[in-house]
Amino acid sequence: MKNKIKVIFLLLTLIIGIFTFIMEVPITYSESINGTDWIQFRHDLNNTACTNTTLTTNNGHYWKRSFSPEESILSSPVIYNKKIYFGSPDHNIYCLNISTGQTIWNFMTSWEVHSSGVIYDNKLYIGSAYDFYCLDADTGSIIWQSENTGRLPAIHDGKVYFGDMAHHFYCLNATNGTEIWKTDVGDQTISCPAIFDNQIFFSSGINFYSLNQTNGDILLNFTTGDFVYTSPSIFINRVYFGSNDGNVYCLNISNGSIFWQFDTGYEIESSPAISSGNLYIGSGDGTLYCLNPINGSLIWKNKIGFDIYASPAISNDMLYIPSDNRIFCLNINTGEVIWSWDIGTNRLLSSPAIANGRIIIGDDENEIYCFPLLNTGSQISLDWILLFIIIMISIGGTVAAVIIIIYYLRRKKAN
Template sequence: MILACTILFSGGAAWAWSGRLGWTFKADAPITSSVAVAGGLVLAGDSVGNLYAVQAASGRLAWSYKGTNSVVGRPSIMGDKVIFAQADGTITCLAVKSGKVAWQYVPPEESYAAETVVDGTAVGENKAFFVKGDGKLYAISAANGKVLWTYDSGLELRSAPAFASGLVLLGEQRGVFSAISPKNGKRLWGGGAGGAINTPSVNGGNVFFSSWDGSVQSVRIKGVVPQWKANVGDPVTTAPFIGGGKVFVGTANGKIAALAEKNGSVLWSFDTQGGSVAAQPVFGEGLVFAGGGQGTLFVLDAASGRERFTFATGGGINGSPAFAGGVLYLGSADGNLYAIM
């Protein structure tokens, strides 16, 4: 396999991030999760249930945990613990430094479809939150993994919840956005769209949520005041990412779109010429990092949407990368975890 890193310059602009490959770590199977960074370690999981902790500085394996099913979503960091989900509904809590198991939630023996988890966890108020194919949002204790409460949406849930501003924020398949009390699982307020809603994001006191009907919305959390609603023209397949005064989303038709954070006006759209964008775009150092369905990482100028760099992997990019300390950490279905500087 040949890896290609193409660096494109225009107008003499100089970027601290250069697109240079720092290291590559080879996993046992395709990387299926998003990437998290904590305590000098890069955390990502693969399709056979391994969670890897790789040293950010060197790319050497610090430790690995062997699970039984695909690791999904982004591992959640809570203090010195990492909590992650597997597709069979198992939620595991490990010590970040050592990989030692603190606890594990194993679903009861019911139908596989009901227990399936297709996205990751969120953490807050000493709880971990996740959704399953049975249509329920679960809150479990971050101390021991015991179920504390459930919220029943009435329809299968496929997008991870988020936790911010003292609320559990949930996008539902039935086109409903819900703000839920983390204490008891009661729905406090919400909104709606014409299609399934992805994982919400929060910035500056506003919650942003996107939908498969092409809409992106912003609502002020305090007072529940709608700010704006826009449409990017394609089904939106990713959670919004907010950075640099803009909101970035990916679409089912292979596009990356940028909207103004203040009013929702569509600023630009970039066509990856590939399949559906599954991974949430990431912003850093004036750049947008977005994985295309064909396995290419596109690095765009956040101001204009112009392509600055491309990095080709040997498989699809199904999980979101992480940008930390000036380094982009990326997982691919080719089984590699990359550090690009």
């Protein structure tokens, strides 16, 4: 009898020990709201529109802010240090808290602000309809102002580059706003320049240009069949852009020769994005294309809406693109729609920015939205897998122990 009690006691001790270990295993979710910043339109100097901010599961937070008058927010936001910066048709430049949407500061200009900004050295550079500003990113206080109608600036090596509506392209000193050079390009410039190998790539009217970054000399002038509103992307010594003539172009950055062109049949105002060795771009009929950037061959296409005028953004092998009144999330490898979010009757016209596990985008009624980058389901971490294995071992061990006890007791009884 004493031996029987000892066996049962040892078994119970073993089971309690196993479950005590289980309860002490740290359980975590594979999630984080910390991610890289989105400091300019199309994210980086090559305009890839690709980042790696971490997805969220249960820490995502959705909010919406409304401003007046109810006009279109065309300024695509930039994100820096968990703050959102964008321009508004109410003449203000806003800085919002990314977690709550509350205003941190606003700066009143004299004109509507449809341009996107760029962050550099803790300063915000952004243009209104008739002026260009450098503001302190933390306080919104003005550092300098220039009488240039700058749109979609880019900054490299202490110099800010942008085109205006008066047919000029500028290079200014980022510290004090003094003009270093300007070049007459013959038409208005709406695209955000891409910078690579001491060259600046952008479109103006129906032409696509490359300028010498040092002195503004024209290195390349390529003419398309219609206006070019898209911002170029650079990948493996090639530059990509779309035109309202319906074509996606791939040019040699050295001499401007055409590697290939892809005809979508509809106007293109959506700028390309590049990720995982593929090119992604939308057309005016609501079709999103995935192309091989080397030869221009079609990998997949998906007609997701009535039209696409905003530009895609990519994070963690997922592509985010607005069309009409919805924002879509697609698998970049297959083009399959993972989810979509309907905002109601308003249209999403600005291009999304992604950082800190969130998507920020504006609509045509002067509203700004924050969407969490949700997973399609629970993301299981290695700790959960370990817990499952331990539980299975515990159950198996318990069953085995019971069988042993029963066998032992029956043998004792038989003897």
